[in-house]
Amino acid sequence: MIQKAMTVRLDKGLDARPIAVFVQIASQYESTVHVEVDGKKINAKSIMGMMSLGLANGGELTVITDGSDESAAVEHIERFLNGEAV
Numbered sequence: 001m002i003q004k005a006m007t008v009r010l011d012k013g014l015d016a017r018p019i020a021v022f023v024q025i026a027s028q029y030e031s032t033v034h035v036e037v038d039g040k041k042i043n044a045k046s047i048m049g050m051m052s053l054g055l056a057n058g059g060e061l062t063v064i065t066d067g068s069d070e071s072a073a074v075e076h077i078e079r080f081l082n083g084e085a086v
Contacts, residue, residue: 001066009082013056023047031067
């Protein structure tokens with residue numbers, strides 16, 4: 001299991017379109033992927049759950065992955081949240 005604190009570095013934060021991309025990225029991996037914000041733990045493969053977070057640019061979150069490809073999942077999500085190419 002990997003837990004990594006991250007910061008959203010997207011101009012518009014995590015609004016509808018970036019959340020859809022985030023969920024697509026998380027869904028590419030076999031590992032479970034969760035996002036935790038202020039003690040609230042959400043399945044990152046659930047678009048409705050992710051929409052409930054309302055993270056703006058500069059928002060802090062923890063990504064928690066567990067499974068055979070957990071490292072790759074964390075790295076991919078971090079690149080996305082840093083505004084790098086998906």
